[in-house]
Structures are given as C-alpha cells and as structure tokens.
Amino acid sequence: MIILAATPIGNLGDASRRLVAALEEATVIAAEDTRTTQRLLAALGIANRPRLIALHDHNEKDRAAEVVGLAVDADVLVLSDAGMPTVSDPGYGLVAEAVRRGVAVTVIPGPSAVPTALAVSGLPTDRFTFEGFLPRKPGERRAALAALQSEGRTMVFFEAPSRVAASLADMARAFGPDRRGAVCRELTKLHEEVVRGPLAELAAWADAGVRGELVVVVAGAEVRAVSLPDAVTEVLELVRTGTRMKDAAAEVSAQTGLSSRELYQAALAVRNG
Structure with missing residues (x-):
C-alpha cells in the first residue's frame, strides 16, 4: 500500500512512534527531497537504509505510475520535506493514481503547519479555508485576494519571507487595514514567533524584514445583513x-x-x- 507519513515541521520531538517504526521497517520511500529524508533518518538515529525515490512537484506526474506499481507488491512510505504529504506538497497525483488502480492508501498522521498556525493564531477555528501560496506576480496576487474579499471563514496562507510584506500590504488593501491577522514564524522551532494584529500593522512590521518559514492566518469577513x-x-x-x-x-x-x-x-x- 501507499503510506502517507507526516514528518516534523521543525521539532524532531514531534516524530511519532508510528513514524519512527515505519522508517525503521521501510524498504522503499518516495521522498520530496531524498537528502532531507537522509538527514531525518540520521537525526532520528535510524540505521535502516531503504531505497529512496525522488517524488516532487516537477516529476510526480511522470513517476506516480512507477511508485504505485511498486506499492502493488510492497508498502511504499511517502514523505514530504516537512508536515503532511499532499497538503501544499507532492502526493496528490500519487494518491489519485493509487485510487485509480485500486491500490490501498493509508496515513500516519502527525504535524502539519496549517492546523498548528490556526490553533495559535487567536482567530476563529470553527471554519477555515487553506489557500496555500499566493501567486508570485503582484497583479495575480491581488486578483486572488480580491476573489476572497467576502470569504467568511478564517483563511490560512503559506508565504515566502521575501514576499510576505507585499502580500500583507495587498491583504490590507483587499480585506481592509483593520482585518485581524497573525503571522506565524518558525512554528515548533527554537525561534517560534506569532505576531498578531490588524493587517496594516502586520504589513508595517514585515517591512523591516522577516526570516524563516511562515504561515499567515487572516480572519474571515464579518458579513452584515444589508439589502x-x-x-x-x-x-x-x-x-x-x-x-x-x-x-x-x-x-x-x-x-x-x-x-x-x-x-x-x-x-x-x-x-x-
């Protein structure tokens, strides 16, 4: 079968017993980055040296059939660099191919940046939408945010440090400067930081420069009943x-x-x- 396994998003102590056992027993691992997987094995003190197959955004379409073919006869462990495979990471195409061919798919659950950021944001968690990375080009980014202006659910975004200030400024323009948000930086790591406040203030804060892996959480629109x-x-x-x-x-x-x-x-x- 295909086994989707969540790996730590920062703190190695978050590696579950099931993940460690699966890594110790695996014969084949399809990994987003084989070097990252090798470092994870070493960091967890795992002596097992399974066959590693690169499965990333650029080759998943071509390699999915091969990996699913291997899973017909043996378990294939699927890892992304951090967190849960398929969540803004490779794996969706692989799972779709496995489903098409009747190959079983299961999960070893664990860390994921999306619910982690949502939980610490201080924003409503009862309903939310994950929007992944915004477009790189400013015009496309603003159009994507404009389409979310009336979204009533809390929104979760991934963003790169080099673009977060511009994205927050565009969010303030699209959603209003007083809309609440949170920038979650280096979650579960030594320098974890969560900065909360109105979008305009967050954009000004980010202008000074932000480092590390980021998740941005934004409150949904407060809808008024108006004719x-x-x-x-x-x-x-x-x-x-x-x-x-x-x-x-x-x-x-x-x-x-x-x-x-x-x-x-x-x-x-x-x-x-």
Whole structure:
C-alpha cells in the first residue's frame, strides 16, 4: 500500500512512534527531497537504509505510475520535506493514481503547519479555508485576494519571507487595514514567533524584514445583513468621500457578502441615473 507519513515541521520531538517504526521497517520511500529524508533518518538515529525515490512537484506526474506499481507488491512510505504529504506538497497525483488502480492508501498522521498556525493564531477555528501560496506576480496576487474579499471563514496562507510584506500590504488593501491577522514564524522551532494584529500593522512590521518559514492566518469577513439598495447607498457614500467606485464596491462587498460586481454595476446605474 501507499503510506502517507507526516514528518516534523521543525521539532524532531514531534516524530511519532508510528513514524519512527515505519522508517525503521521501510524498504522503499518516495521522498520530496531524498537528502532531507537522509538527514531525518540520521537525526532520528535510524540505521535502516531503504531505497529512496525522488517524488516532487516537477516529476510526480511522470513517476506516480512507477511508485504505485511498486506499492502493488510492497508498502511504499511517502514523505514530504516537512508536515503532511499532499497538503501544499507532492502526493496528490500519487494518491489519485493509487485510487485509480485500486491500490490501498493509508496515513500516519502527525504535524502539519496549517492546523498548528490556526490553533495559535487567536482567530476563529470553527471554519477555515487553506489557500496555500499566493501567486508570485503582484497583479495575480491581488486578483486572488480580491476573489476572497467576502470569504467568511478564517483563511490560512503559506508565504515566502521575501514576499510576505507585499502580500500583507495587498491583504490590507483587499480585506481592509483593520482585518485581524497573525503571522506565524518558525512554528515548533527554537525561534517560534506569532505576531498578531490588524493587517496594516502586520504589513508595517514585515517591512523591516522577516526570516524563516511562515504561515499567515487572516480572519474571515464579518458579513452584515444589508439589502442591495442600502449597500448601493453605502458604495455611493464612499465614492462621495473620494473612494474609487471599484474600491468602494469591493469594500462594501467584503462587509456584506454581496457581489462586488453587482454592487458596482448598480451604483453606476444609480449615479448615471
């Protein structure tokens, strides 16, 4: 069978007994980075030297059939560099191929940065959405955030240190400067840090430079029950005070859950009367 195994996201003490036992017994490991897996084996004091197969974003489509073929006759342990395979890491294509061919898939659960960040963020945890990494290009990133303006669930993002300041600034523009957020840095590691506050303040904090592995958690939109005519009035009032029509429609949309496009068109019709 295919065995998806969660590995520590920072602290080696989080390696479960099941993970250690599986590493000691494995004959084949499909790893996101074979060097990382070798270091993990050494760090955990495991003498076993299984066959290591590289399975990463760039080759998963081509190697999935091969790895599933091996799993027909023997267990294949699947590891990402940290956390749970398939969660913003390689493994989805492999699991889909295994399901297609009727090969069993199971999990050795364990650490994952997504629920860990959510738990320490101080933001609502009853409903959330994982958005992975935002697009690298500024225009594409802003478009992706605009599509999330009315999202009522807590949102979890991965982000690179080099882009986090720009992403937080774009979030403040898309969701409003006072929307609550949390930047979780180096989770479970020695220099773990969680910075909480309004998005505008977090963007200013990140401008000084941020290092380490990051997870950004953002509160969902607080939706107000407002009729379309009343919401259009709010849009036009924002326009009267100097806000661009498009931005005003987006802001009211985030607050009410109404369509930004519908608000824009309705406000435009009223203004052009």
